[in-house]
Structure formats: structure tokens, C-alpha cells
Amino acid sequence: MELSATVWTLLPPVIAIVLALLTKEVYSSLLIGILVGALLVSGFQPLSAVETMFEIMGGKLGENINICIFLVLLGILVSLVTKSGASRAYGRWAAKTIKNRRGAAYATSILGIFIFVDDYFNCLTVGTVMRPVTDQHRITRAKLAYIIDATAAPVCIIAPISSWAAAVGSSLPESSSIDGFSLFLQTIPMNLYALLTIGFLIWLMGVDYDFGPMETYERVHSNDDLTQLEETHVVGGAGRVYDLILPISVLIVLCIAGMLYTGGILEGVGVVEAFAGCDSSTALVLGSFFTLIFTFLLYLPRKILTFGQFCESFTEGFKAMVPAILILTLAWTLSGVCAEEYLNIGGFVSSLVNGESIIAMLMPALFFLISLGLAFATGTSWGTFGILIPIAVAVFGDAPSAMLVMTVAACLSGAVCGDHVSPISDTTILSSAGAQCNHIDHVSTQMPYALLIAAISFVGFLVGGVTGNGFAALVTGVALLLIMVSVISLLRRRQHAGR
Numbered sequence: 001m002e003l004s005a006t007v008w009t010l011l012p013p014v015i016a017i018v019l020a021l022l023t024k025e026v027y028s029s030l031l032i033g034i035l036v037g038a039l040l041v042s043g044f045q046p047l048s049a050v051e052t053m054f055e056i057m058g059g060k061l062g063e064n065i066n067i068c069i070f071l072v073l074l075g076i077l078v079s080l081v082t083k084s085g086a087s088r089a090y091g092r093w094a095a096k097t098i099k100n101r102r103g104a105a106y107a108t109s110i111l112g113i114f115i116f117v118d119d120y121f122n123c124l125t126v127g128t129v130m131r132p133v134t135d136q137h138r139i140t141r142a143k144l145a146y147i148i149d150a151t152a153a154p155v156c157i158i159a160p161i162s163s164w165a166a167a168v169g170s171s172l173p174e175s176s177s178i179d180g181f182s183l184f185l186q187t188i189p190m191n192l193y194a195l196l197t198i199g200f201l202i203w204l205m206g207v208d209y210d211f212g213p214m215e216t217y218e219r220v221h222s223n224d225d226l227t228q229l230e231e232t233h234v235v236g237g238a239g240r241v242y243d244l245i246l247p248i249s250v251l252i253v254l255c256i257a258g259m260l261y262t263g264g265i266l267e268g269v270g271v272v273e274a275f276a277g278c279d280s281s282t283a284l285v286l287g288s289f290f291t292l293i294f295t296f297l298l299y300l301p302r303k304i305l306t307f308g309q310f311c312e313s314f315t316e317g318f319k320a321m322v323p324a325i326l327i328l329t330l331a332w333t334l335s336g337v338c339a340e341e342y343l344n345i346g347g348f349v350s351s352l353v354n355g356e357s358i359i360a361m362l363m364p365a366l367f368f369l370i371s372l373g374l375a376f377a378t379g380t381s382w383g384t385f386g387i388l389i390p391i392a393v394a395v396f397g398d399a400p401s402a403m404l405v406m407t408v409a410a411c412l413s414g415a416v417c418g419d420h421v422s423p424i425s426d427t428t429i430l431s432s433a434g435a436q437c438n439h440i441d442h443v444s445t446q447m448p449y450a451l452l453i454a455a456i457s458f459v460g461f462l463v464g465g466v467t468g469n470g471f472a473a474l475v476t477g478v479a480l481l482l483i484m485v486s487v488i489s490l491l492r493r494r495q496h497a498g499r
Contacts (some may be wrong), residue, residue, distance in 0.1 A: 112151025127434020376419025
């Protein structure tokens, strides 16, 4: 029986996601989903299925080895900073400077917005730097993970100079005459999910209010992480605040320099073209490696750490990143099983879109829903818009019309939203790792917030498609967001009045 590009392709990711949500065990859930997919590919031959599984896993690890190396190097850097006592010093300084929960939350989000060049770098760096501060002000790890996640992909997808901009530009068909970077710039004001998520986060932090599973988690666990802070950060050397600030700043600068270098800046390529054509994973590895050398020169001559302590951080940093690397490896493998060479989940989605005669004005809202579902099922936003953008170009033609731009923006919005609500998404996984939060706790507390913004975005794209005007979509989205936060504020006041 031929299963490729049929409804059966949805079975492996659906099984993995349902099991993860029910059992709260990500590793086993992903592994079962992968095995189910491998069985479908191999015609239900167990030995061949296992062989296929490890063949895909080996290939995916090879393709993404630079991300794994970057995680290890960053883990080593985190261990060094912690061992030096710099995290403790920064926590003490921040405790004096940042006076309340709002200040801690805003400082975390500002740092997240500042690190806009890459979402992987964003998730782990923001968590490492701000975790002691948010712990001190009783912001739970789940709330920290949400702030990190909400300022990672949503910021990168509207930043002209980022690895995401390069990925979007490269998703256009090879035969297309449309300039990818120009198309990306036009989608920024219409990227409803990203813009509204950032706006919603600012409101949540300003009123210092949560609802749904996040409120329950905050109430139950608000004191847990303070104890963990006291146990974790009281040890360390005589490092000062700048022993944290300098390595992180150098890491940012060197990673940006690495992107320019891999994009060909030394060969005379312009800055914009260099960012668009960069190899972000290689750049992150180069930046983190040279940052380790800088940290060695910063710490050892001043005897902040001994040579032995410096070397101990290598194994400690590696161990700290093993859970994230394992989940990423399994998530990449599941995505590989669903890829074109095997179950071809993208082909199934393409056949659904191309096989229906739908009015053009519904396309932005439809593409948003399909993109959301595909990213949720596969855990990859890049793969999602890589599949759907060529379809959008095929539907609207090889010209940057208003409907094409809005539909591409809908693809990007849906991809980021699906990435947010999926427990097998790499960005979601890394947000949990950066915050040192239980992964399923992060997924379950973040999902209601993400789905609320998704509903508003859907209505916005529906209005934009009917009117043929992207500005109408944005105005509708902003208006609905204001109505929603007003209703939540009213319910909050009534709740407090009833106590």
C-alpha cells in the first residue's frame, strides 16, 4: 500500500504530540512517533523500520551537527560563567537595580529583542543571563520560558537581518523572478502573529497578570525557583558583573561577525547580502568557539578560575546540554520521517491546497491555518514555510502582488504559531532548556496564550483577504487584541472585587 503523501502521513507526529501531552514524557513519545513513521515507510517490517529510523537520525545529525556543537560550546560557556561567580554577581547587581517582577520581566524581554540575529542563540543566551534575576523576583521558570519563546522566533521573523530572513528568501522557487529579501520586508507589517504576540507579551508584563494554566503554575510554583536559585548560585569564584557581560557581549558581536564572514563580506559582498547568504549555524559555532578563547584569556590571568576548573567546565557544559540535544535529535528525526523522501507530509498538504477550488480572498486565512497545522505536526517552522511559500507563488503568480505578500505573511505567521504550540519544536525545546523549565510545563502553560493570538490573527487574515488590503488585516488584529485585553482586564477586576 502506498502511504506517501496521504492522510496517513499525519499519524506519526499526531501520535508523538498526543503521547507527549498525555504522558508528559517527551523522549519516549518522540521515539514512538518515529517508529510508527518508520513502520509506515518500511511497509510494517520491524527490522527495516529500525534501520530506516537510524538512517534518518544519522542523516539529520549530520545536517545539524553545527547546531549540536554550538549547544555544547554554549553549555561550556554557561558553566564557565556560573563557576566564575559572575552569575551570582550579576544576580546581586540586578537585585539592587531591578526592584520588582515587572522590571525583571521587561529586562528579559528587552534582551530577547536585542538578540535578534538567531532564535537558537536567543533562547539559550537570554535564559542563561536572566534566570538568576527572574528567580530572585519569583518569576517561575515556565513564565521565563514563555518570555524567551515570545521574543525569539516572533522577533527573528520580523528582523531584516537574521537567519530567518535568509531562510524565507531562500524558500522561493528557483525559477522565480521575485527578490526574496524584498518580499520578506513587505511581509513584516502583515506578520500578525509575530507582531501581536510581542504586543500581548508587553501587556502581560505591564499588568503582571496571568490566566489559565500559567496562572495555576505561577500560584503553585512561585517559591520553588527561589530555593533553587539560593542552592545553585551561592557557589562560585570571585567573578564580577563584567565577567558575565563581556563574554555575552563578545558572543553577540562574534556571532554577527561570523554571519557576515560566512555570507562573504570579505569577498566584497554587501552587508545585507552577506546576512542573506550566511551560514548561521557555522557562524554560531565560530562565534562561540572564539568567545571561549576570549573567556579563557579573561578569567585565567586574573585567577578567576584555575586551569583545572576551566577544563572541568567542558564536561559539565556538555552534560547540561545533553537533554536538549537528545530532544532535538529525536525531533529532527521525526521531521525527517515526514519529509518528502519518506512519508511526504508536505506533498499531502500541497495536494489539499491545489486540489480545492477556493476563492482567492480566503487564501491568506487558509494558508495561515495550514501553516500552523503543518508546523505543529512537524515541529519546524523553516520547513513549513519552505513547503508553502512556493505553493503561494504558484497560486498567485510570479509577481509581488498584495495578495501574494499577505499570503506569504500568513505562511510565516502560521509557521511561528505552530512552532510555539508544538512540543516537538526546536525553538520550544531550547526555550525550555534556556529557562531550565520542564518542557511539557512550558508547552502547556504557553499554548493558551499562543492560541488566543492565533485566533485573532486568523480573523485578521480573513478580513485582509476579503478586502485585499494588508493594512486592514493589521488594523483588525490590533483592534481585536485591544478588545481581548480589555475583556481580560474587566474579568480580572471582577475577580479581585469578588475576593
